Amino acid sequence: MDSRIFLIGFMGSGKSTLGAQLARRIDYQFVDMDLLIEETAEMSVPEIFDEHGEEVFRKWEHDILLELCQSEKIVISTGGGAPCHSGNMDLMNSNGCTIYLKLSPEALLSRLIRSRTERPLIKGKSETELLDFIRSLLEKREKYYMLASSIVDGFNVKTEELVRIVSDS
């Protein structure tokens, strides 16, 4: 089994919830990259975007990922944009197994509609604007997400299936 397991996918795809469950099942450590960035920076993700901008956030995200690639027996829930910047997808594929939790724009909308204020990229959008935003950003991001070593139906996936995938990795 790979020593590092990266869960990737759009905001709201369930990376943190499923990642924590998977880690418990296989007795790996679990890390949520956004939380680790927040702890390190002593600021929330929206504060980082507000005060330093997205570019700085992406740099810190890459630095944290580089560090995590040194850890063993770890499940990592990545931020939705992480695979699409700074060569991070190649980095993750070279250092472990990557699992893409794939969901339709409509399914993502139903998950994200309630958490609009916590995420800087979707803050203040109406439901229609949010669906348009998800569709267009997902289209750009899928070329990175689809490079994952495994792709699963993020809407219906159960922890068991993830355990099976990583056991074969």
Ligand code: S3P
């Ligand atoms: C982002 C997703 C967020 C967080 C930041 C940017 C993105 O993580 O990293 O707000 O670019 O999609 P989640 O996918 O955990 O919401």
